Every structure is written in C-alpha cells, then in structure tokens.
Amino acid sequence: MSVDPAPLVDPRTYVDGVPYDLLAELRAAAPVVWVDEPPLLGLPGGPGFWLVLRHADVTEVLKQPGLFSSRLGATQIRDPATPADLDYVRRMMLNMDPPEHGRLRRPVARSFTPRAVAALEASIRANAAALVDRVIGDADEGTCDFARDLAADLPLLTLADVLGMPEPDRWLLYDWSNRVIGFQDPDYAVSAAFDPEAGTPAAREALRHRPAPDADGRMPDPRTRAGMADLYAYAHLLAESKRRDPGPDVMSILLAQRGEDRLTVDEFENMFWLFAVAGNETIRNGLPGAMIALLEHPDELARLRDERALFDTAVDELLRWWTPVMVFRRTATADTTVAGVPVRAGDKVVVSFASANRDERVFAEPDRLDLTRQPNPHLVFGYGPHFCLGAHLARCQLRALFEALLARTSTLTYAGRPAYLRSNFQRGVKRLPIRWRRR
Template sequence: MTADPTPLVDPRTYVDGVPYRLLAALRATSPVVWVEEPPLLGLPGGPGFWLVLRHADVTDVLRQPRLFSSWLGATQIRDPATGEDLDYVRRMMLNMDPPEHGRLRRPVARSFNPRAVAAVEASIRANAVMLVEHALGDADEGVCDFARDLAADLPLLTLADVLGVPEPDRWLLYDWSNRVIGFQDPDYAVSAAFDPQAGTEAARAALRHRPAPDPDGRMPDPRTRTGMADLYAYAHLLAESKRRDPGRDVMSILLAQQGDERLATEEFENMFWLFAVAGNETVRNGLPGAMIALLEHPAQMERLRQEPALFDTAVDELLRWWTPVMVFRRTATEDTTIAGVPVRAGDKVVVSFTSANRDESVFVEPDRLDLARHPNPHLVFGHGPHFCLGAHLARCQVRALLEALLASTASVAYAGAPTYLRSNFQRGVKRLPIRWRRR
C-alpha cells in the first residue's frame, strides 16, 4: 500500500518533528509523488504539486531553470493570493531566473565569498564568545535557552555588520523573520521582541507602518508588500542614511546599483527583504538544529569537544542532519518528465531537501550523524544558479558558536524538550532548553 503524502503539506505535522519514515517510504516507492493541497489553517486549498524526493532528481530540477522556473509561480509552495502579489515577489532575486537573477546576484556576491567572510570571521568569533559568556555568566552550571539566548542573536549581529543595519535595530530583523517564517505559527506571527526605545529613530519611524492584526489576531500575508510595510519603510529610511554616508556593506552596494538605474525600487525592497529575513532565519534555525544533533549524539559531541579539528567536516554534517530549509518550489515551463514521471506545463514542482539529504543512494546510513562524513554532497544550501549566497557565512557562524560553547563547558545536555515551529517550509526551533556545566 502506498504511503499517503498529505501530512507533508500540513504545517502542524512538523510541530512533532520531521516525518522521516514517511519520506523514506515515499522515496522507496517513487522518486516523485503527487501531493494534494487541502485548505489549511484558514488558507485556501491549492492545485497540488509534485514532490521530488531523491537527491539526483532534486539536483536535476535545480540546475534547469529554463525548464523549472523560479519566476513563473515564485518559490513558495502556496501560490500568492493575487496576480499583483505574484508580480511583486517576482522582483526578488530568489524568484528570478537567469539572466535576470544574475544581474542582481553578481554585484553583491563578492560580499559573501570566502575572502569576504574571512574578513569578518574574527568579529563573528568574538560575538560568539561574548554570547556564550553572557549566557553562562559566573555560575559553574546552569540552564539557558540555546535557541533564544545564543542562536537568535549571533546571525542578527552578523547581519547588522554585513548588511549595514545599525546594531541597536537588529531585533527588528528578528521580528520580521518571525512574522514571515512563522506566519502559520501563533507564537511567531505577531512577533514584537524589538524594543523601540533601544533602537534608532529610523526604526521607531518604521514601526509606525507595522500592520496590525485583524479581529482574529491574524497578521496580513507577509509575502505581500502591505504585510511587511514596516520592513520596506525601514529599508528606505536606512537607504537615505547610506546615501549620505555610504560604506562597504551590502546596503551601500545595492544603492550604488540603484543609482545607476540598474536596480528598480521594487528590486531594492525585495533584496533588503531577502537579506534581512532569509539571511537571518536559516542560520538562526540551523544553529539550534546543529545543537540538537549533538544533544541526540552525546558521544559525537564529546568527540568534537576533544577534537576541534573535526569541525572541518562536522559543520556540513550537522547541517545535513538537520536541514533548516525543508522544501523549495519551482514551476514547470513545459510538458516534461522527472525520473520518468510525466509533469505538465504549469505544474508546481517542489524539491524536498529534507528527503534528498537522507537519500540512501547518496549517503551511507543517512540517519546516522557522522561528523567525519566525507564527501558530503548535501543540498542544505541548494544547487545550481540559486546556490545560497550566504553558505560560507552560515558555516562560519555555526562553527563559531559551537566552538565557543564546547570550549567553555564540560558538558551540555537537554534541560527540557525542544519546541518546534509550525511550518512546512522552515525546520524551526522556538525553544531549546539546555543544562550546561563549566569546564
């Protein structure tokens, strides 16, 4: 009997963890399965989609943008509510196909290459040590929330530096990410962790544009421009500051492109959205995910503590084991096949990174955490022309924080059960209580 893939589209499924057994059963049956989209959590149903499960087929889809488009229907499973909404999100680099995608990517790519990351590595390491020492304090042992006290702030500090956001405003990025990624989770959908009194005048001015919840407590769709009006207001206020005093940060680079009329206003706004939200959220959930991997494998954690050189391969394995971004969507531009399965023009095609990263034909004992795994061709950062710009930066942050924590502690263990995000897109960790003991 064929397994039912319907639970995979329900965000509530992931509150209890990823259904790996279901994915493995589906993967063993067929490389591509059809998934229905019933109405869920107050959102309308959709036409359904093809879910691509195996590593080889996922890479084939991602390397063929002419056949499997990011632009045609954008890259989220759920279709934008209106044609106007689709037109707007199509101006985001993430939702473009070559050559337009390359036009936006090339100017900022140098800010994320290995040389650029090496230039900020010392700052990242210093921030990681600072956060660990602040969380541990002067006590010999204690309890903290790894997700909030450690993993949330490091990518915010890093983005403040790389993107050019004033450090006091960094928790705005946290709220924006919560609202976008946690749109279907009531704990995150109306996030308001930022303290206006601690931020800049630009931040306070932007907050006046923050949309309010409706009578049911629901915020507007964050994929629409009105749903993130405060983010876009802040982007333009920050742009005014950068025009007066440009730097070497990503915002200044973007504005130079806009000044040359190579970057439209909508493209600038969407680029800021992409860096402020996606650049934060993936690392923020990859960090506690990596910690959970070690907590679930204490012998591996101790080995890593004793052999720091193992971090050279461990970071990629920790990210593979967790896989923060579970899926991405493409749209078929013409009738075709995937692994022999017929796909029609206009069909949604969703690649499962979670499934591909546990593909038995690629990874020996894929459910086992092997910190020395090599080679490790995981797809955490995607594949093809949309390979993640921030991959080097993400790896650096994961290594820095875990190195700092393991160097300062003799032991780390669960102090309670993790709490997971209600989302079928991001494998998020809302709370991760840990008990630690100093060296």
C-alpha cells in the same frame, strides 16, 4: 500509492518533528509523488504539486531554471493570493530566473566570498564568545534557552554588520523573520520582541507602519507588501542614510549600482527583504538544529569536544542532519518529465531538501550523525544558479558559536523538551532548553 503523503503539506505535522520515516517510505516507493493541497489553517486549497524526493532528481530540477522556473509561480508552495502579489514578489532575486537573476546577484556576490567572510570572521568569533560569556558568566552550572539566548542573536549581529544596519535595531530582523517564516505558527505570526526604546529613530519611525492583527488575530500575508510595511519603511530609511554615508556593506553596494544594473524601487525593497529574512532564518534554525543533533548523539558531541579538527567536516554534517529549509518550489515551463514521471507545463514541482539529504543512495546510514562524513554533497544551501550566497557565512557562524560554547563548558544536556515551529517550509526551533556545566 499505498503511502499517503498528505501529512507533509500540513504545517502542524512538523510540531512533532520532520516525518523522516514517511519521507523514506515515499522515497523508496517512487522518486516523485503527487501531493494534494487541501484548505488548511485558514488558507485556501491549491492545485497540488509534484514532490521530488531523491537527491539526484532534486539536483536535476535545480540546475535547469529554463525548464523549472523560480519566476513563473515564485518559490513558495502556496500560490500568492493575487496576480499583483505574484508580480511584486517576482522582483525578488529568489524568484527570478537567469539572466535577470544574475544581474541582481553579481553586485552582492563579492560580499559573500570565502575571502570576504574571512574578513568578518574575527567579528563573528568575538560576538560568539561574548554571547557565550553572557550566558555562562561566573556560574559553575546553569540553564538557558539555546534557541533564544545564543542561536537567535549571533545571526542578527552578523547580519547587522553585512547590511550596515545599526546594531540596536537588529531585533527588528528577528520580528520580521518570525512573521514571515512563522506565519503559520501563532507564537510567531505577531512577533514583537523589538524594544523601540532601544532602537534608533529610524526603527521607531518604521514601527509606525507595522501591520496590526485583524479581529481574528491574523496578520496580513507576509508575502505581500502590505504584510511587511514596516520592513519596507525601514529599508528606505536605511537607504537614505547609506546614500549620505556609504560603507562597504551590502546595502551601500546595491545603492551604488548605475546604468542597466541600477535597481528599481521594487527590486531594492525585495532585496532588503531577502537579506533581512533569508539571511537570518536559515542559520538561526541551523544553530539550534546542530545543538539538537549533538545532544541526540552524545558520542559525537564528546568526539567534537576532544578533537577540534573535526569541525572541518562536522559543520556540514550538522547542517545536513538538520536541514533548516525543507522544501522549495519551481514551476514547469513546458511539458516534461521528472525521473520518468510526466509533468505538465504550469505544474508545481517542489524539491524536498529534507528527503534528499537523507537519501540512502547518496548518504550511508543517512539518519546517523557522522561528523567525519566525506564526501558530503548535502543540499542545505541549494544547488545550481540559486545556490545560497550566504553559505560560507553560515558555516562560519556555526563553527564560531560551537567552538566558543565547547571551550567554556564540560557538559551539555537537555534541560527540557525542544519546541518546534509549525511550518512545512522551515525546520524551526522556537525553544531549546539546555543545561551546561562550565569547564
């Protein structure tokens, strides 16, 4: 192949943005390409993987968990460091295949139905309005960091509600997400934004277990139990309080399961990890991504300001255009083919949501933001049995924050350059300075 896919595997590539031109060239040339895994940023090399680029082929892979397993090698591109690490992360719902996956998914699914999200909607809208009011205050104009001041806190407030977590402890979620998603980025790998004096005694106790950087400044791998010891300590302390005083939250629901549905200790810990990190990170980066989309398309921003009914289609288009989670891995369970390309049992098969959501075969003018785009079969929330439980909740938060912000402002522009996360997995925004003028 004349087009070299090597930049796609290097996290440093994404500091300058997603290489959509490269993805388009690769997608035009072949539906599936082989990508090598050289040693990078202190991580050992790997065996390489098949990268699936086109929308139709991505959906085919994701809807066949028996052939393309989440469990066999877990769902991150890089293999866990040891067999013990792999065995531990296999207890996470994200890294399970049916029917075991369904056993964990069913009890909590009812917390994320449209009806359940509607019950949370008033709280989400109130939180969004309060955050916007806090940023704008009585000033006629000003600047803020949209990524930190608005986009980071709304998902934390929402997730604290969902988990039944005391609100003062919510910035623990921020640090945990930074360390997991940003472990390839020196700004995030040792994140410590939480103020222990502002949290509960349980939070302060959990911080006693927080790993420390080694002599080279590196934290332990966050995919290991040792790498997130403070998260797991907090999970058990929260569980103790839920057993004493259960509520309608997800943690109480999980702890109430009995018989065959009862969670093991490893399953409980991994479920808390999944909600605390994945439940926060996708929308946390989807929100500033949506802001960048609108700033890059000022005509569409003006339309949305004038035609609030556009939100019905705009939310999904903003998510498609940004695509916070760029890739996910599966492992072939048998010799097979993907789009006619032979794949051997044990090969890594990585689906590219970033590429599939810009596939010209499905989306007309895919690089253009079109807030009226219909249909919009984007894959931001995945496809098949692992379709994201929090999709409705994510859409609700995006809509609530932008409705509140547009209601209070007359103009929004860049106040500086965005800073992007060094990651080949999450399309993250570390800083997004914006200038606003009040309405």
